[in-house]
Amino acid sequence: xxxxxxxxxxxxxxxxxxxxxxxxxxxxxxxxxxxxxxxxxxxxxxxxxxxxxxxxxxxxxxxxxxxxxxxxxxxxxxxxxxxxxxxxxxxxxxxxxxxxxxxxxxxxxxxxxxxxxxxxxxxxxxxxxxxxxxxxxxxxxxxxxxxxxxxxxxxxxxxxxxxxxxxxxxxxxxxxxxxxxxxxxxxxxxxxxxxxxxxxxxxxxxxxxxxxxxxxxxxxxxxxxxxxxxxxxxxxxxxxxxxxxxxxxxxxxxxxxxxxxxxxxxxxxxxxxxxxxxxxxxxxxxxxxxxxxxxxxxxxxxxxxxxxxxxxxxxxxxxxxxxxxxxxx
Numbered sequence: 001x002x003x004x005x006x007x008x009x010x011x012x013x014x015x016x017x018x019x020x021x022x023x024x025x026x027x028x029x030x031x032x033x034x035x036x037x038x039x040x041x042x043x044x045x046x047x048x049x050x051x052x053x054x055x056x057x058x059x060x061x062x063x064x065x066x067x068x069x070x071x072x073x074x075x076x077x078x079x080x081x082x083x084x085x086x087x088x089x090x091x092x093x094x095x096x097x098x099x100x101x102x103x104x105x106x107x108x109x110x111x112x113x114x115x116x117x118x119x120x121x122x123x124x125x126x127x128x129x130x131x132x133x134x135x136x137x138x139x140x141x142x143x144x145x146x147x148x149x150x151x152x153x154x155x156x157x158x159x160x161x162x163x164x165x166x167x168x169x170x171x172x173x174x175x176x177x178x179x180x181x182x183x184x185x186x187x188x189x190x191x192x193x194x195x196x197x198x199x200x201x202x203x204x205x206x207x208x209x210x211x212x213x214x215x216x217x218x219x220x221x222x223x224x225x226x227x228x229x230x231x232x233x234x235x236x237x238x239x240x241x242x243x244x245x246x247x248x249x250x251x252x253x254x255x256x257x258x259x260x261x262x263x264x265x266x267x268x269x270x271x272x273x274x275x276x277x278x279x280x281x282x283x284x285x286x287x288x289x290x291x292x293x294x295x296x297x298x299x300x301x302x303x304x305x306x307x308x309x310x311x312x313x314x315x316x317x318x319x320x321x322x323x324x325x326x327x328x329x
Contacts, residue, residue, distance in 0.1 A: 001088060001243045002216015010237075013216060015087045017058045024050050024102065027092060033103040034064065034083050035253075037121045039072040040328045043253050046083070047101070058085055061109055073108075073119055080111035089246060091215045095261055105246055125242040132287070137294065141286045143238030144248045147279035148255055149272055150200055150230040151265045169273065171229035172199055184228070187276045191226045198224045200232055203262065207234060210254050217247045226277035238284060248281075270327070287311070 002013050015023075023029070032053050035045045046064050061084035067074030074081065085104035092102045108120035116123045132140055153170040172182035173190070183197040195201055204222040211217040211234075218237040225231035234255075236247045252268060259266035271278035287294045287307065295308035315322070 001239065001246050002091065003218050003237075004216060005212075005218065010218065013088075015090050017055055017087050020058070020087045020090045020104075021053075021055065023090065024053070027102070028100055029092070029102045030099045031101040032085075033093065033101055034062065034085060034106050035103055036065075036083060036106045036108055037249055038070050039119060039121060039325070041121075041249070041252075043249055044070065045103075050102075058087065060084070061106075063111060065108065067108075067117070073117065081117060082109040082111055083107075084109055091250075094210055094214045095257055105249075121245070122242060125245050129241050137287045137289050139288050140241055141238040141284075141288065142241050142244035143236065143284035144244060144251075145233055145235050145282040145284075146248060146251055146268065147225055147231065147233045147281065148252075148266055148268045149227070149279065150203060150232060150255075150259050151267070152230075154265050169229060173197065174229040187228055187273075188226055190224050190228050190231055190277075193224055200224065200230055203258065203264075204232055204234060207255055207258055210258065211236075211251060215250050215254065217250055225279075227273060227279075228276060229273055231277065231279065238286075285311075 003010055004013060005011075024032075029050045032048050032050050033045045034048065035043055038044060048062070048064075061082035063080060063082050065081040065083055066079050067081040068076040068079035073079075083106035085106050087104070089105035090102060092100065105122070107122055107126075108117040109115065110117055118124075129139070151169050151171050155168045155170070157167070158165045171177060172179055173185055175184045175186050177184050182199065185193060185197050201224075208219045208222055211219055219234050220237050222232065222234040225233050234251065236244065236251060238244065239247060256266045268279060270280070295305055295311065296303060297305035297308075
């Protein structure tokens with residue numbers, strides 16, 4: 001990450017620290033958003049002035065994080081952490097129209113030169129990629145398909161317990177909509193409807209444009225999903241593990257911010273609507289060696305190699321434990 005496409009050819013772009021500082025100056029960037037992920041998949045950030053950002057800070061990191069305030073990172077008695085920016089993740093945030101701002105995704109380190117924070121999700125991903133090589137493979141590809149809802153409004157009533165705690169969802173697409181201006185769809189009738197029933201085509205187009213043009217994250221498909229009330233899916237082109245994880249996090253960041261820009265609410269909650277389809281994240285995975293997909297066996301009746309079967313078996317065997325990370329809610 002990032003990538004660009006020219007005449008159908010995909011090229012990966014890499015930035016050196018010097019190139020990042022040249023872009024900051026050329027684009028008149030005023031602020032830098034330093035972003036990192038929590039153990040439960042939320043983006044966190046701290047913002048610094050571009051005027052005070054130095055090459056030494058890019059190289060050595062910035063001691064800007066209290067790890068005890070991020071759930072699962074550190075205890076309060078040993079909480080000084082360092083954010084080290086990855087220059088390849090530089091991107092200008094397009095919806096910040098005043099005080100031009102760029103972002104950099106950071107690796108999280110212990111303070112006082114003690115190496116990587118082992119619980120940094122990015123460190124876990126990078127460690128897994130290195131482990132893969134020790135097992136005789138070259139790399140893995142990951143292609144996430146992130147589903148989400150975009151609601152027109154969400155109302156919460158949690159301050160009056162004597163009348164019951166509740167929420168309500170407004171969506172022009174929903175069968176309970178009382179606006180009378182849209183073309184509502186029934187529960188579980190939302191798969192691939194055309195406009196005008198699909199009210200979010202233009203929104204998804206905008207998300208794809210922002211991901212492609214501003215963050216260098218390639219998306220090859222988007223559509224309305226099965227549920228009513230604005231369930232969507234945008235598919236990110238497969239990539240190496242850490243790049244793909246960065247892409248999925250950026251995807252969520254872009255979708256939520258653009259929804260807010262349009263006065264809507266986006267959520268990746270697994271099941272916000274009772275009796276309708278929930279949101280998931282199918283992920284396409286393959287292991288590669290000598291430019292060949294080792295999950296493929298042309299002589300097998302299902303075209304799946306024994307390595308591929310072992311891989312599936314490992315996921316099934318560890319599924320319960322994996323849910324603590326993949327489905328924390």
